[in-house]
Amino acid sequence: MQDTPITKTQLAVMSAAAGICVANIYYNQPILKAIAHDFGVQESRAGIISVLAQAGYGLGLFFITPLGDKINRKKLILSLQVVLILTLVGITFVQNFFWICAFSLLLGLLSVAAQVILPLAASMDSKNRGRNVGIIFTGILVGILAARVFSGLIADWLNWRYVYGISSGMVTLGAIALYFTLPNNHQVMFEGNYIKLLGSSLQQLKRFPLLRRTALLGGLAFGIFCSFWTTLTFHLSGEPFNYKSDIIGLFGLLAIGGALLAPIFGKLADKGSPARAQVFSILLVLAGVLLVMVFPLSVTAFVAAVLLLDVGVQATQVTNVATIYSLDATAHSRINTAYMTSYFIGGALGTFVGIQCWDAGGWGLVTWQMLVWCLACLALAAWGLRRKA
Numbered sequence: 100m101q102d103t104p105i106t107k108t109q110l111a112v113m114s115a116a117a118g119i120c121v122a123n124i125y126y127n128q129p130i131l132k133a134i135a136h137d138f139g140v141q142e143s144r145a146g147i148i149s150v151l152a153q154a155g156y157g158l159g160l161f162f163i164t165p166l167g168d169k170i171n172r173k174k175l176i177l178s179l180q181v182v183l184i185l186t187l188v189g190i191t192f193v194q195n196f197f198w199i200c201a202f203s204l205l206l207g208l209l210s211v212a213a214q215v216i217l218p219l220a221a222s223m224d225s226k227n228r229g230r231n232v233g234i235i236f237t238g239i240l241v242g243i244l245a246a247r248v249f250s251g252l253i254a255d256w257l258n259w260r261y262v263y264g265i266s267s268g269m270v271t272l273g274a275i276a277l278y279f280t281l282p283n284n285h286q287v288m289f290e291g292n293y294i295k296l297l298g299s300s301l302q303q304l305k306r307f308p309l310l311r312r313t314a315l316l317g318g319l320a321f322g323i324f325c326s327f328w329t330t331l332t333f334h335l336s337g338e339p340f341n342y343k344s345d346i347i348g349l350f351g352l353l354a355i356g357g358a359l360l361a362p363i364f365g366k367l368a369d370k371g372s373p374a375r376a377q378v379f380s381i382l383l384v385l386a387g388v389l390l391v392m393v394f395p396l397s398v399t400a401f402v403a404a405v406l407l408l409d410v411g412v413q414a415t416q417v418t419n420v421a422t423i424y425s426l427d428a429t430a431h432s433r434i435n436t437a438y439m440t441s442y443f444i445g446g447a448l449g450t451f452v453g454i455q456c457w458d459a460g461g462w463g464l465v466t467w468q469m470l471v472w473c474l475a476c477l478a479l480a481a482w483g484l485r486r487k488a
Contacts, residue, residue: 105220105223105231108280109223109280109281110220110231110234110235112273112276112277112280112281113216113219113220113235113238113277113280113281114234114235114237114238114239115238115273115276116176116212116213116216116238116273116274116276116277117212117213117216117217117235117238117239117242118213118238118239118240118241118242118243118245119242119266119269119270119273120180120183120210120211120212120213120216120242120270120273121156121210121213121239121242121243122242122243122245122246122249122266123152123183123187123206123210123246123263123266123270124152124153124155124156124206124207124210124243124246125152125243125246125247125250125328126246126247126249126250126262126263126266127148127149127152127203127250128149128246128247128250128328128329128332129247129250129251129254129332129347129351130250130251130254130259130262131145131146131148131149131329131332131333132145132332132333132336133254133259134148134199134259137259138195138196138199140196142333143454143457143458146329146450146454147200148199148200148203149325149329149450149454150447150450150451150454151200151203151204151207152203152204152206152207153207153325153443153446153447153450154204154207154443154444154447155203155204155205155206155207155208155210156207156208156210156211156443156446157207157440157443157444157446157447158204158207158208159207159208159209159210159211159214160211160214160435160436160439160440160442160443161297161300161436161440162297163175163179163208163211163215164211164214164215164218164432164435164436164439165296165297165299165300165432165433165436166215166293166296166432167215167218167219167431167432167435168296168429168430168431168432168433169293169296171283172215172218172219172281172432173219173277173278173281173282173283175212175215176212176215176216176219176277176281177274177277177278179209179211179212179215180209180212180270180271180273180274180277181274182209183206183209183210183212183270184267184270184271184274186202186205186206186209187206187263187264187266187267187270188263188264188267189202190202190203190206190260190263191260191261191263191264191267192260213239213242214435214436214439215432216235217232217235217236217239217420217435218424218431218432218434218435219281220232220234220235221424221431222428222431223282232417232420232421232424233417233421236413236416236417236420237417240413240416241355244351244352244354244355244409245351245355246351247328247347247350247351248349248351248352248355249262250262251346251347251349251351253265255343296433299430299433300433300436300437300440301437302433303426303427303430303433303434303436303437304437306426306427307423307426307427307434309422309423309426310423310426310434310437310438312479312482312483313419313422313423313438313483314437314438314441314442315441315479316377316415316419316476316479316480316483317415317416317419317438317441317442317445318441318442318443318444318445318446318448319445319472319475319476319479320381320384320411320412320415320416320445320476321412321416321442321443321445321446321449322445322446322448322449322452322472323384323388323408323412323449323469323472323473323476324408324409324412324446324449325445325446325447325449325450325453326449326450326452326453326456326465326468326469326472327388327391327408327453327469329450329453329454330453330454330456330457330462330465331347331350331401332347333457334395334457334462334465335347335350335401339396340398350401350402350405353402353405353406353409354405354406354408354409373418373419373421373422373483374480374483374484375484376414376418377415377418377419377480377483377484378477378480378481378483378484379414380410380411380412380414380415380418380480381411381415381473381476381477381480382411382477383407383408383410383411383414384407384408384411384412384415384473384476385411385470385473385474385477386407386411387403387404387405387406387407387408387411388404388408388466388469388470388473389470390403390404390407391404391462391466392463392466392467392470395462395463395466415476415480416442419438420435420438423435423438449472452468453465453468453469456468
């Protein structure tokens with residue numbers, strides 16, 4: 100294992116490649132209405148595409164990312180990207196709603212290449228772990244947020260299918276850059292078989308109470324994030340806004356600025372003050388949710404809420420990730436699996452519950468359920484501050 104400073108080129112390439120991979124899960128959110136129209140299904144049914152993509156990511160986190168502690172991480176990353184490229188080409192030309200659902204699940208599964216890159220960066224330079232993780236996580240967050248802008252604009256100017264066709268080209272470029280940039284050295288951290296490897300990933304939750312609390316907090320926070328962004332598409336495309344997909348996608352530009360703050364919170368984690376940062380970041384999320392509850396028809400309120408929610412959720416996740424990587428340097432991939440599986444299960448649940456609330460009670464019910472999730476997050480963060488962990 101290398102423990103020398105990562106070069107700026109390596110950090111830039113890893114950050115960009117991680118963002119390009121994970122963006123594929125979120126391209127569908129601003130274009131769900133266009134996809135629903137193309138396949139002749141209801142919007143709520145099209146929303147299952149978002150759920151499947153995130154569920155696939157959660158499955159990949161559990162079944163694929165632990166392999167980073169057992170086999171060469173560079174080869175694992177590149178293998179995932181090759182199959183991801185083929186999947187994106189498949190979505191570009193799919194003509195059946197069942198198959199776009201199947202491809203979406205597979206797309207999420209393969210996009211976990213980003214979560215193999217993250218522990219690789221953490222293991223390469225332990226002294227600056229928080230900073231480096233913050234930078235890579237910034238790439239992931241920018242990818243998530245820029246995905247909405249990109250897909251909204253491309254779908255409006257051309258067609259939603261071009262979104263995935265262009266993405267296949269971007270993933271190809273990212274894979275080539277990683278091939279020439281990542282080190283080939285590999286140290287086996289786990290000697291057992293695959294089944295024991297998966298069991299060891301779950302064992303990390305038993306080993307570390309901090310990981311359990313942090314994983315739950317991360318899942319709840321990301322659930323709020325996904326619930327907000329998925330239902331925002333439906334809310335802004337209806338009365339009184341009537342926005343098209345390109346305008347809805349532009350709301351993601353507001354959030355990208357928040358993602359650029361991620362390395363700052365990574366540095367705070369390096370200095371040993373994660374619990375305080377978690378409480379502060381959840382309070383920002385709560386403020387954003389309250390804004391869109393009280394002013395559901397105000398564009399200004401939504402602009403402010405997007406900034407508050409995204410800065411708050413992203414700050415929470417960067418703090419969480421930098422903290423869990425301090426638990427055991429020999430189990431980074433398995434710890435990452437335990438945390439990120441919870442994280443994206445929370446996202447999938449948030450998306451699913453958000454869609455159900457939208458069908459049952461519109462934007463009002465959506466905001467109430469987000470408030471409940473916020474209060475649960477705040478209770479967990481406050482508990483951590485009390486325990487100074």
